[in-house]
Amino acid sequence: MSSSDKTLADRTYRQLRGDIVNGRLAAGSKLKLEGLAQDYAVGMSPLREALARLMGDLLVVSEGQRGFWVAPLSLDELDDVSRVRALIETEALNAAIRNGDAEWEREVTAAFEALAAVEEHLPHTSDALPPEQLETWEARNRAFHAALVSAAGSPMLIKLRDLLYQQSERYRRVSLNVSRGWRNVHDEHRAIYDATMQRNALRACRMTELHLARTAQEVRKAMAALAQDDGFTGGKA
Amino acid sequence: MSSSDKTLADRTYRQLRGDIVNGRLAAGSKLKLEGLAQDYAVGMSPLREALARLMGDLLVVSEGQRGFWVAPLSLDELDDVSRVRALIETEALNAAIRNGDAEWEREVTAAFEALAAVEEHLPHTSDALPPEQLETWEARNRAFHAALVSAAGSPMLIKLRDLLYQQSERYRRVSLNVSRGWRNVHDEHRAIYDATMQRNALRACRMTELHLARTAQEVRKAMAALAQDDGFTGGKA
């Protein structure tokens, strides 16, 4: 339970958000209000309030008098989100490299080393990762990318970045569940980290773009594979 | 009453949003639930749902168990919003100029001409504009800027642009209420329109940046003047 769970609506919002981002609530699935109220042990009021807030995060969609659904995923949207995220994230990183002080450098380094500790003994095989280790990696990956841009000095840019990171994470989780081993993702993180520490903004942004593009490509393959299996089409409908 | 007002929560959301953006509900003011429920003639449930959605639009802020406030305006945030908006808007305009077809050109032209019809006989004096004429100008200005980027081919970019436009509009309304006459805003719109029709993306984006920067500068002056009057400080607190 997070510290800012002052109300049931807050707690429910966070729980639902987590369950949507990590895929426990499937993309596109109907959110039946009575069922959710039971599952999360709350009444209608906090539940609907949480869902309304999730609409703003683009994680839930609704149609008047017909209810709520988990926002669907599609190949088209994956491309869209990836491109816009690259735009925002490179702008923020560029600003952070310009503005970041020594304290920022320490935070980035700490986040990178925590992430490196997990990534250095990731399997290159196609074995599925134990869920606990995957959650650790997700948390540290999120923290590393957040630390990089934290000195951007633009609350709005950070807000948009967070929104887009969350969207990307939903897609990435899809691919992690069908992944055929880990690519050299650690090398990519290291390249971004090194360029950032050298205050080489141009290179850091290029490496970030490459990193995001490769991640998107991996997700795209995974989604295409899923589409064959279960008739999921996604975009260009 | 909009066509998509299928529920009371929808209608209340739209009404509240309008009242916040045009300043009828003052920035920073407390939103007392019972009072609002009376004013908008709804119960707690649709009201709270509307407020939760407005938090996602960054128009309302809340603190658990202490209620809701209209999101405050500040000089710092004005600069932040303006810069990020320039980034997003130029990216979208660039894409639209690349992708836009003949139908898009027609829509942009129609929107520009509707706007021009209002702007061409705006007073250069410091007289306050009649409210009705101001609303017409706001609507056509919004439509023109929306039409420009409508062919960007990126739903996410458009969503972020809409969010930022709405934020900018709140600030602009402040300056329109204390404005000392209209600057050559029509010339700026025409410059953007001409460059866009010539498919000169570089120039169109430059003109857009200039347009946004000048608007922000005007708002900044107006807010500084207000700060003197009523002790409003805004940012760098």
Add this chain to the structure above:
DNA sequence: TTCTGAAAAAATATCGAAATAAGATTGACA
């Protein structure tokens, strides 16, 4: 006077049920 703390007042948050709307089913009729 100024601080403290308990009690009252005011406001927010939540519940549970009633009202309302959408979707599914059945049966009459062509």
Add this chain to the structure above:
DNA sequence: TGTCAATCTTATTTCGATATTTTTTCAGAA
């Protein structure tokens, strides 16, 4: 057999009342 309309079922939306938390008030002591 196919279509349409009335009805039944299911789910969403909304209200009114209650529970909970915060804020204000005010008496009493330092």
